[in-house]
Amino acid sequence: MTGKTNSLYLLLISVHGLIRGHDLELGRDADTGGQTKYVVDLAKALAQQKAVARVDLVTREIIDPAIHTDYANPCEQLNEQARIIRIAAGPEAYLKKEDLWDYLDIFTDNLLHWLNQQPRMPDILHSHYADAGYVGMRLSHLTGIPLVFTGHSLGRDKRSRLLAMGINSEVLEQRYNISRRINAEEDTLATADLVITSTRNEIAEQYELYDYYHPERMVVVPPGTDLEQFHPADGQAYAFPFKRCLKHFLKHPKKPMILALSRPDERKNIVSLVQAYGESTELQALANLVIVAGNRDDIREMDEGAQSVLTEILLLADCYDLYGCIAIPKHHNQEDVPDIYRLAALSKGVFVNPALTEPFGLTLLEAAACGVPLIATENGGPVDIIGNCHNGLLVDPLDIEAIAQALLTILKDPEQWQTFSQNGLQNVSKFYSWQAHAKSYLKKIKPLLDQQRPIHKVKRERNLLRYQNRAIFTDIDQSLLGNAEGLQKFAQCLRAQRKNVFFGIATGRRLDTALALLKKNGLPTPDVLITSLGTEIYYAPHITADTAWARHIDHHWNPKAIRRILAEIPGLVLQPKSEQSRFKISYHYDSERAPSPDEINALLRQEDQAVNAHQAFGQFFDIVPIRASKGLALRYFARQWNIPLERILVAGGSGADEDMMQGNTLAVVVANRHREELSQLSEPERIYFAEQPYALGIIEAIEHYDFFNKD
Structure with a gap:
């Protein structure tokens, strides 16, 4: 990497959507919007800084005949020191982000495997959006590498606004997996060493909604825009190919253009703009309305959300009889976008972003860099952009009359239009360049580099491995014990394979009680006990x-504070000292008196305690450090002893086993009275639901996977 051996290696993670280094398919669907462009531009900009040796932007590998083969390329070079790395996770086909949650553990395991093959580990992990936040959080817990998080948009804010629009909570869960997303955001915020936002508004009005809200860990680093691509027109409008498609729609194409450019998504609120235009005959006489809302061949074949938005726009156009003054082009290329803005500027038009909330608003910068005045939502990033650039007006996106009035204010006043246009051109260059962004970014992350203590892989001598190249891990109480015949058969199976297989225990019990119980039941001493x-x-x-x-899990662990916070909670009673340990606080849990586990977790987060908390069997509540869990410990063991996760069979029987059964391990849920706690697991190739109980179920899974002969 050009000899900069002591320079930074930054790993950016952005899981969903379609990400490549050229011809970004912006607006193709709800997942391929501004975030995809932002992360690609960020990777390129950071790689150009002297302090940076390498930037990898990690996303999901997609092999799907419906999309371009570019997205199946495992490695794509962006520039000399930046590249896109694509990691497989779940089905090969393209999936929308709401359907990716079940495969994020696989993505994480595959990414860590890839990282272990690299010459060095990253200095910083930077996750973008909630799904990548989950991946980055898990990686940070496993490696100790500092985590930076950028939410782009946040689930709590989205939920409140969609509920306000009349969408009921059941639809939100079904369509957006909103609770899962919010939980991932809460856990990521509890882990992140730094949160980078685009605007102060995000911190004050969106992140403030979360339990783990610590504004001192949040910084504003406004993104840049490509001023070589987005600039005022240097020729006449007739040279722009996109202009031809507008002639099919507009009777008077030379009128000023009211331009909206976004995905056809409910949150973008394009429908309110159409209503504002339709209600104002003065606007219709003064200007044309041009809506560039992604690409489509047949609305009926689009996803439900896009279908709904575009259908509503067409119905409104018919209702208000807007034929001849509204254009809704079916197709545009990414190369057309700068010209679309320039057409709006040459027509003396206005760019409108009426989104319910806009985390930042890259399209606003692009339009401003081409000389177009702005009208934008007062919720989110536009507050800072227009505040810095003085090139437009803010509006309440739900106030149709206010949108119409703002448009008339600019379109009817040529001097005001010219002032806004010039202010935008000057101030975008001043405040929003990628070089300034990259320099500010590196300055903000420097304190994290000084304090990081990543966990290192220990070199193991081959004779210590005793030729074992696979492992079986099981819990004790709900997975192993419970059937004497099965236990005896399992013990015989282990002894026969002892030279080839690690035997491991992963339990909530303390070491002394675990060993005593295993000895009492005639089981061999495990090679490893978690x-x-x-x-x-x-x-x-x-x-x-x-x-x-x-040492690794002691990070931010404060047991005294936790006991103090929970001391007065009804229904929580500390278990005897014999059940406590240095890194585990255990309570008896009375479900009729105690708050729900979610409420207890929220209280701990609000008190700045980042932990893993578990309710077990309806009567116990355990709290451990945030970097500790059965699954994290098992993965640490696998990395230290060079055992591929695909060669580890994990047996569980209750919810406490869930995180070690997700991802790339082979798992078996044995038959017992608590197995319904794991019924939501659904990965048929890697999670097997045994018919037999306890140890007999493990033996059944060994046969099902042909485990001892598996490559």
Whole structure:
């Protein structure tokens, strides 16, 4: 990497949508909008800084005949020191972001495997949006690498605005997986060392809605725009190919253009703009309305949200009889976009962003850089953009009359139009260049580099591995014990394969009680014991503690504060000292008196305590450090001992086992009275629901996977 051996390696993570280094398909669907352009431009800009040796932008690999083969390319070079890396996760086909949640653990496992093959680990992880936030959080917990998070848009804000529009909560869950998204955002904010936002408004009005709200960890770094691509017209409008398609729609194409350019998404609120235009005969006489809302061949084949928006626009056009003064082109290329803005500027028109909320608004910068005045929502990023550039007006996006009046204010006053146009041209260049963004970005992350303590992989001698190239891990109480015949068969199976297979225990029990129970039931001593809900790891034959893991999970762990916060909570009673450990606080939980687990978690987050908390069997409540869990400890073991996750069979029987069963491990849910807690797991190739109970279920899974012969 050009000899900069001591420089920074930055890993950007943006999972969903269609991301490539050229011809971005912006507006194709709800997942391919401003964020995809932002992360590509960010990667390029950071890679051009002297302090940066390497930037990798990681996204999902997609192999789908319905989309371009570019998205199946495992590695795409952006410039000399930046590239796009594509990681497989779940089905090969393109999936919308709401359908990706079940595959994020697989994405994380595959990404960590890829990172382990690289010459060095990143200095910083930077996750974009909630799904990548989940991935970055897991990676940070596993590696100790500092995490930076940019939400782009946030679930709590989206939920409140969609509810206000009359969409009921059941539809929100079904269509957007909104609760899962919000939980991921809460957990990511609890982990992130730094949150980068585009505007102060995001911090004050959107992140403030979250339990783990700490504005001192949040900074504003406005993104840039490509001023070589977006600039005023240097010729006449007749040279713009896009102009030809407008002639099919407009009786008087030379009128000023009211331009909206966005995805056909409910949140973009284009329908309100059409209503404002339709209600004002003065506007219709003064200007044309041009809506560039993605690309389509047949509205009936689009996703439900886009279908609904475009259908409503067409119905309104008919209702208000807007034929001849409204244009809704079916297709445009990414190369057309600068010319579309320039056409609006040459017509003395206005660019409108009426979104319910706009996290930033890259289209506003692009339009301003081409000389178009702005009218934009007062919710979100436009407040800062127009505040800095003084090139337009802010409106309430739900006030149709206010939108119409703002348009008339600019369109009827040529001097005001000229002032806004010139202010935009000057101030976009001053405040919103990518070079300024990259320099500010590196300055903001520097304190994280000084404090990072990543967990290092220990070199293991081959003779210590004893030729074992796979492992079986199981919980004790709900997975292993419960059937004497099965237990005896399982013990015999282990002894027969002892030279080839690690035997591991992953339990909520303490070490002493776990060992005593295993001995009592005639089981061989495990090669590795993960105890106290993943907070302790021990190795045979001398039951040696892994002190590196203990140091790693001690990050931000404050048991005294946790006990103080929960001391007065009804229905929570500390268990005896024999059930407590250095990294585990255990309570008896009375479900009739105690708050829900979610409410307890929210209280802890509000008090700045980032933890993993679990309710078990309806009567126990355990709290461990945020970097600790059975699944995280198991992955740490796999990395330290060079055991591929695909060669680890994990047996579980209750909700406490869920996180070690997701991802790339082979899993079995044994039959028992608590298995319904794992019924939501759905990965048929990697999660097997056994018919047999307890240890017999594990033996059944060994046969199902042909585990001892699996490559």
